[in-house]
Amino acid sequence: MSDTIIAISMIWMFVFVYSIAGSIDFGAGYWSMKYIKHKRSKATNIANRYLSPSWEITNVFIVMVVVGLFNFFPGATYTLGTVLLLPASLILLLITIRSAFLVFSHSAAKYKNTLIMVSGISGLLVPALLILVLPITHGNFIEIVDGVERLKFARLLVSWSAYAFIAFAVSSTLFLSSLLLADYSHVSGQPEAYKIYRRDAVIGGPLNLLFAFLLILAIYREAGWLYTNIIKNWGWLLLSVLFFLVGYSALFWKSANKDLSIDGRPRFAVIGIVIQYLFASAAYGKAHLPYIVYPFVTIESGFTHPDTFRALFWSYMVSFAVLVPGFVYFWRIFMKDTRYLKQMGGGD
């Protein structure tokens, strides 16, 4: 494997991890807002219990994507920085409002509902805007004026394909987060919350699949080159659909937990659906190559200095190795320790 392929695969992996973790994070914020009046079910508590310790770590991943991109592909920075100035600024502002209000809501009890509402809504707008980076890299919305690339942002916002992407982002956000929260309430032994989140996931799954097909249609209409490449990876797409069926059906398998009278094996559902996304985004990522921004930047033209790449690669490996125990410890404390999961009193 060449250095450029290793580098772009690492970026792809960061994007994948952030898209899953970010979806769950922003979705949990939305559910925490939606079920705020639903005191008895503790659905809001479950969402907050997940969000409070994890949002900062999720946020690091978006920095990781950005830093990884300009470190490995500095040649892409110029084009990406130029065309993304406006959308990325909007995303940053929304992320800021969202995170700040999420934290504020824990400190000002009297205004909690308003603060959670602001953070929930701005959080849902983030994935909607974030996914627009994808159609921008497909090249149709970039023009060159006086030798400088410019984004035709208004054209993007009135194109129907933008809305296909947005619909997919929002439905993924809601589907992935409801799945994970279903699993989280399942291990926490909260049948009421489990029931709610399982129901949301049951509704969300087929909708999400529908939007995924709509997305492929949008790519077909807007970016023929990408569509041709994606279809070449039909095997991966098929596997993706297959894992969707497995994961989705796990919501109806017989429960292993005798305390809960509701069906479903949410842990398997989460794993199945994550694998579904893994295959789908591998098919997409592979089809996107060699372009980072079509047709202006390829992974070859944007690549960093080979010595810098080697130094970066090894320091990534070392840093990950050093941090793994930290992540494991974190996981055990917040995702497995029943003392944390079962103390449902205050909620946060």
Next chain:
Amino acid sequence: MNDILMARVLFGTTMGFHVIFATLGVGIPLMILAAELFFHKTKDQEYQIMAKRWTKAFAVLLGVGIPSGTIAGVQLSLLWPGFMEVVGKVIALPFQIEIFAFFLESLFMSIYVYAADRLSPFMRIVSLSLVAVGAAASAILITNVHAFEGTPAGFRMESGKVVDVDPWAAFFNPGFLVTAEHVVYSAFMTGAFVIASVSAVKLLKKKLTGQEQSLHRKALALSLVIGGIFSIMTAFNGHTSAQELHKYQPEKLAAAEGLFKTQPNAPLTIGGYTDPVSQTVKYGIEIPGLLSFLAANRFDEVVTGLNDFPKNEWPPLFIHTLFNSMVGIGILLIVLSLIGFIWNFVTRKRSFPRWLLWMFVASGPLSLLSIEFGWIFSCTGRQPWVIYRVMTTAESATKTGNIGMLFVLFAGAYLFLAIVTVLVLRYYFKRHPLHLEYGPDTIDLS
């Protein structure tokens, strides 16, 4: 205004806002760690209460500091794509390692805050130390890139192309260690003085319970000791920084001191403003020979003046005032902590007089101000370069245009967040007064 100036204004505003939270994000964990360590040593519950309340405030500040740091990181690529292209090829390592410092800090911050009751005392201290280490490491790594801009190393530019790259040589560029120390010491100092301010404000209140008095006095003493130590260390390091400038960026030192003529026995001018027409510093106090001595520890050292550099490469002359203000505040803070120490030592009293408390109140805002002055001095003093003598700021800027509108949006958001942050902190501590923190078995003797 042209686009480049607009881009600088927008990025400067972002950094000016973020640096407040970033500095406190490095300084306050050290104070929490100190309080936590004192608690384990003395078993005095008040230190635990301090740690708990400072952690709460810290968490709120992080809620703004983390996203504003994200903005700063992304805006670098958005506003300075030309610069980031070189960064990506040459000085990518610190950014990359910083991500992991960031991970370390946020993992253990969550563990310390949300799992406090399930951790053993030893693990609490370990977690908190890792938070402090992670925070300081992120500051050091970002400063690494800043130092690289002033003293670039590890590459050459050949007809617009980056060649001969040595990423580790770039990482250990000549300015790195001194600059990083400066940032970390001054952040520790600022965190301590901000807490000293809050404690002094509390102690100035008329009706205080015995508990309140005792806790705020201890907090004030702790922060004055830590603030005092680090203000002295910042000063020593500042001296080395000036010598580095003499060696690597002479025109920056010349502009900082308002020196036009290259000369041995160069005078140090305190105060005043630099007048380019008469080539003097007007209304300043001149101390003969001191600048030469500060620059190289000898009076006959020749210090290069601005006239030896082409005028279009001069840094803006107002940095003289910024430099003076930063150093002035630093000295004032050292004096202030010494007065506090001497007062305690001489009078053997546990309390400070009101006039002294008022001065302690000023210490926090003043140290934040000196941080701002220092950063503005350091970055505008490097102009017109973004990478010293390699790339100009103008060359590296985005050509997108329309930055004015973004400036309004971001500046509005920062203002709004600053106001809400203050409101939230006030609201929280009003609703959670100190006496509720004491356990039921503690008797308030007042």
